[in-house]
Every structure is written in C-alpha cells, then in structure tokens.
Amino acid sequence: MIKIRDLLIQRNGYDVLYIDSLDIAHGETLTVVGPNGAGKSTLLLALARLLEPARGEINFAGKSLNDWNELEYRRKISFVFQSPLLMDMTVEQNVALGLKFRGTPKEETRVRVRRWIRRLGIESLSKRRAGQLSGGEAQRVSLARAFVLEPELLLLDEPFSSLDPPTRARMLDDLSALIAQDHSTAVFVTHNLSEATKMSHRVAVIVGGRMRQVGPVRQIKARPADEAVAAFLHELPHEPMI
Amino acid sequence: MLFDSEIWQITALSIQVSALATVISLLIGLPFGTWLALGNFRGRSFLLSIINTGMALPPVVVGLVVAIMLWRSGPLGDLRLIYTPIAIIIAQTVISAPVVTGLTAAALEALDPRLQQQLLGLGASRGQMVWYLWREARLPLLAALMAGFGSVISEVGASMMVGGNIRGQTRVLTTAIVLETSKGEFGRALALSTLLLVLTYLINLALTWIQQKGRRADWQSAPRKRL
Numbered sequence: 001m002i003k004i005r006d007l008l009i010q011r012n013g014y015d016v017l018y019i020d021s022l023d024i025a026h027g028e029t030l031t032v033v034g035p036n037g038a039g040k041s042t043l044l045l046a047l048a049r050l051l052e053p054a055r056g057e058i059n060f061a062g063k064s065l066n067d068w069n070e071l072e073y074r075r076k077i078s079f080v081f082q083s084p085l086l087m088d089m090t091v092e093q094n095v096a097l098g099l100k101f102r103g104t105p106k107e108e109t110r111v112r113v114r115r116w117i118r119r120l121g122i123e124s125l126s127k128r129r130a131g132q133l134s135g136g137e138a139q140r141v142s143l144a145r146a147f148v149l150e151p152e153l154l155l156l157d158e159p160f161s162s163l164d165p166p167t168r169a170r171m172l173d174d175l176s177a178l179i180a181q182d183h184s185t186a187v188f189v190t191h192n193l194s195e196a197t198k199m200s201h202r203v204a205v206i207v208g209g210r211m212r213q214v215g216p217v218r219q220i221k222a223r224p225a226d227e228a229v230a231a232f233l234h235e236l237p238h239e240p241m242i
Numbered sequence: 243m244l245f246d247s248e249i250w251q252i253t254a255l256s257i258q259v260s261a262l263a264t265v266i267s268l269l270i271g272l273p274f275g276t277w278l279a280l281g282n283f284r285g286r287s288f289l290l291s292i293i294n295t296g297m298a299l300p301p302v303v304v305g306l307v308v309a310i311m312l313w314r315s316g317p318l319g320d321l322r323l324i325y326t327p328i329a330i331i332i333a334q335t336v337i338s339a340p341v342v343t344g345l346t347a348a349a350l351e352a353l354d355p356r357l358q359q360q361l362l363g364l365g366a367s368r369g370q371m372v373w374y375l376w377r378e379a380r381l382p383l384l385a386a387l388m389a390g391f392g393s394v395i396s397e398v399g400a401s402m403m404v405g406g407n408i409r410g411q412t413r414v415l416t417t418a419i420v421l422e423t424s425k426g427e428f429g430r431a432l433a434l435s436t437l438l439l440v441l442t443y444l445i446n447l448a449l450t451w452i453q454q455k456g457r458r459a460d461w462q463s464a465p466r467k468r469l
Contacts, residue, residue: 045359048359048362048363050359050362050363071365071367074362074363074365075365077363077365078363078364078365079359079360079363079364081356081359081360081363083354083356085354085356085357085360087374087377087378088377088378097364097374098364098365101364101365101366101367101370102365145364146364149364149365155363
C-alpha cells in the first residue's frame, strides 16, 4: 500500500530523515521505534504530506504522493498526535470534525460519531467540552476523532506517551484491538519497545535520522543491523508495565 | 439645551465613521494578520515589525499624510474627498488596521502550532483550517476588534485634519469637544465628553459581553481543569 524509496527529508537545510526503502502492506500495522529526535515523527509528517521530501518518493496505493490531489490524499488518512490537540468544543463536535470537513451528511455523521464514541467508551463524556477532560479521556476522544473517518491509513505519533502506565496499557490494548477489527493500515510511532511488540509484528528502527532496520522485534534484538541499533536497544530502560 | 439635535447628529456620525473604519480594518487586518501569523516566508519578521510600529502610529501623522494625499493638488485630489466623512474613514482605517492586523497575528501565534497540522491531518482544506483557527482564537480576536474600535472612536488629530470639523458635515464627538473647549464652552465640552465615554463604554460592554459569554461557557463546562 505504501512504498518509500530513497526518501530524504530536510529541515532548515539539514538532513533529518533518510529512508532507503520501506514497504507497508495493506492492513499492516508498522511500528516505528527510535530514541527522541531520531526522525520518527518526521516520517509521519511526510506520510501525511505535511512535509515535502527534498528527494525520493512516497507511493500510496500505486501512485506517487505528488500525483495525488493534496486534499484528496489527506482525506484518506488520519493523524493522531502525541497530545490530543482537541478543539474548544464538545466531545461530540470534536469527533465529528473530520466528517464535517468532508461534507458528510448530518445523519451519517451522527450515526458514525455515536458508534465511535461508544467503541472508545466515552459516551458519558459526549456533551462535555474538551477542557473538562482528563489526559486519558482526551486521548480517547482524539482516537475516536481519527477512527470515525475510517481512514485508509492511520498515523499515530506516540499517542499515549503523556499518560500514566496503567491508562497507557489499557489504551494500547484498546487501540490494537480496534486496528485489528477494522483491518486498518497503521503506522504507530513509539520509543517504547514493549509497546512496539504489542502493536505489531514488524518494527522499523530509526536512529540518528536514518532508518536502520526493519523486522520482527525478536530478530532485531537478536541481530541488530549496526552499532547504532545495538546502542539504542542497550540504552532502553526496563519496560515492565505492558 | 445641552443635548440638542446637532449633538445627536454629531454622535450618529461618530458612530458611523468609527464603526465603518473598524469594519474595513477588520476586513484588511484579519486576513493580513492571519497570513503573517501562519506564513513562512522571507521578510515576515520585518513585516511584523512594521505592523507593530503601525499599532502606535500617531493620529496627527496619519492625518497629515492622508491630508496630503487627498488635498486638491495631491495625488488623489481629483476624488474631492478632503473634508468629507469618507476622508475621516480613510484616516481612521489607516490608524486601526495595523492594530487589528498586529493583534490578529499575535492571537493566532499564541495557538499551539501543531493545531494547524492536526486540522490538516483530519482532512481540513486550507480555508477550513483558517476558519477553525479563528474560531479557536475568537476571544483574543474580539479583543483585537475592541482595540481597533477604541483606537479610532477616541482619536481627534486625524479627524480634525482630514475632516475639517465642518458643522453638520464632518463634525464628530472628539473634534466637537476640541472646538467647544477652545470657545470656553466647558459645559458643552463636558457633556460631549460624557457622551463619548458612555458611547465607548456601551460598545465595549457589548463586545466584552460577547467575549465573556464564550469564556463563561468554557468555565462552566470545564470546572476540573480550570479550578
């Protein structure tokens, strides 16, 4: 579904991410791991077409991103950021936002919003305004807002990093179940290897602005591709929570 | 009689001129301020510094420049606008547009910059993104409107210079106060001043009510986070 070839992203004239080759199959969840500042979020921004590559190409559904109409492409994806970034409106209105952008009829919007609010377990919050929610509640709203769009590609940028460990574990379970049920294609960014193991079979490791290795976690742990990957794995703290 | 028909005519003209100048400033300042806040181009900081300087433009300097432009022998003299209410509106717009522009840019720059990416990531078009950013910054944007109106309803220098304070035509509250004071008619000057203050207060009260209504709704629905 996604093919990345010879991709170079620059910011302020500096190289911040290079990926030689990466394929993501339809219905697959790829987890991207790496230390802070490695370039993981940059990859998501490039996939969302919010950053233009300096070189190389990203293909989506057999077509280069440059050949897609920008708005048409962005309406096939959905992005969940590290912080929920909810608008100053009610939970229901927040969840409906992307559908409103797409001009979805009101009745259909109402049905879909209600369905996803229920699936994320936030029915009791639907009339509350964003400012009234706890961190975990707000992140659930943010997920509902992304899932309600039934996107072809879901981009998740460390969506649980600001939550406490028990909430995080619960949300991770819910998220992996939702992705599995909906057969969504997803790219999930984290710097936590146990989250990566939980979310997907295949993991991509980005260190120092380069994608170093792609494969199952067990294989990466057993045979790191280079010293940078080995050092990243070595520096990881124990992650007993999941 | 302190409040004769002439005073009501002066008051009505003051409201019309300043309200129109504020609306035109809003039509210029909102998109321009948005472009400055969201744009990423060379010379942006320079333009912002010019706008910020424009926020403190002395009205008499604006009056002088607009008068030179509209003077019969000036570049726009053929339009015959000098000493007309339109001339006052032009001068007041020059005064308040930078205020609205600068405060709009500041209001949008105060938002989380990732909000733009989030809205685009949810499939918003550029227009939808801007609309929702305005919505999110509506309280400081209303403050920008209030500041823009405040900067023109109370100015006297420019209105005097380009309007000429002509009785029944271009006399507004502030120029009338200057005239009455120069004649030693302190009673009338005080009455006009009171009227100007009450008028300014009522208009700002209405805008503040709209602004605080939005804030109150947030407060009432968000007790946990705010308390």
